[in-house]
Amino acid sequence: VVVRLESGIHALLHRFNCWNRPLPVMDDSITATVIHLDPTNQAITLGMLPPEGVRAERAALPATENSWSEFLAKYDVGSVVAGQVLCSYESNFIVATSEGFLGFLPFKEATWSSDEMDQCAALQLGEAVEVIVISINHEKKKVRFSRRKLLRHPLEEPEVVQSLRKDLVGVVRNVVDYGFFIR
Numbered sequence: 013v014v015v016r017l018e019s020g021i022h023a024l025l026h027r028f029n030c031w032n033r034p035l036p037v038m039d040d041s042i043t044a045t046v047i048h049l050d051p052t053n054q055a056i057t058l059g060m061l062p063p064e065g066v067r068a069e070r071a072a073l074p075a076t077e078n079s080w081s082e083f084l085a086k087y088d089v090g091s092v093v094a095g096q097v098l099c100s101y102e103s104n105f106i107v108a109t110s111e112g113f114l115g116f117l118p119f120k121e122a123t124w125s126s127d128e129m130d131q132c133a134a135l136q137l138g139e140a141v142e143v144i145v146i147s148i149n150h151e152k153k154k155v156r157f158s159r160r161k162l163l164r165h166p167l168e169e170p171e172v173v174q175s176l177r178k179d180l181v182g183v184v185r186n187v188v189d190y191g192f193f194i195r
Contacts, residue, residue, distance in 0.1 A: 015042065015058060023056035028072040028106045028114055030060045032099040032137060047071040048112065066138030070096040073112030075153045083113050083155075089145050092162065097139045105135050107143060107157055115155035117143055122159050124166050127185075127195070135159070 013025045013035050025044060027035055036042050048057035048071070055074070062068040073079070087093060095107035098114070105117040120126075122134035135141060143157035182194035 015044065017056075021056065023058045024074070025058040025060070026072055026074075028098050028101070028108075029058065030099065031062050031066065033060055048073050050074075062138060068096075068138070069140070070098070070108035070110060071112060072098060072106065072108045072114035075113065079111065079113070080153050083109075083111060084148070084150075086111075087145055087155075089148060091145045093143055093145060093157065095141055095143055095157070097135045097137055097141060099137065100132065103132075107141060113155060115143070115145070115157045117141075117157040117159060121146070121157065121161075124160055124163060 015023050015025050017023055029047065042060070044058040044060050046056055047059040057073060059068065059071050093109050095109050095115070098106045098108050100106065103119050105119070105122060106114055107117050108114050119128070119131035119134070123131055125131060141159060142162055143159050144161050145155060146158045146161070147156040184192050185195045186193040
């Protein structure tokens with residue numbers, strides 16, 4: 013959304029810097045903060061104020077040729093990156109790095125759980141998270157992350173291994189011709 017500031021200057025408010033709030037529409041009055049100034053291109057990037065209890069440490073900034081090159085020089089597929097969850101969008105968490113790059117963290121890559129409800133609740137808005145780069149689209153300047161690859165698989169947890177040959181209580185989640193899926 014292009015926002016006209018009180019001074020008459022225009023600024024960009026990107027959906028990923030809105031903290032899951034809907035984008036404002038024509039003639040809405042909003043409160044936002046300047047998250048990036050680019051004097052060379054005479055551009056201002058805005059971000060909505062984070063929700064109560066969330067501290068904005070990172071933001072999604074427009075990728076430039078220079079910033080993209082710097083990102084690629086620092087990170088590659090397999091690199092571990094620190095980020096912050098800015099919002100969720102189309103079955104992805106949007107994670108911003110300290111450099112302002114945003115990456116898509118698919119819900120299924122956020123946890124080992126195969127349950128969709130668990131996946132979309134695996135991370136909270138504003139949460140600091142370590143992720144690993146799983147793909148880079150050079151043409152579109154897009155990055156995909158995984159958190160799951162950095163987590164220990166639930167079957168490797170000591171309490172699970174110790175429960176071998178012990179009775180467990182669970183809930184039947186699905187019945188198929190070859191057995192039951194129990195959570």
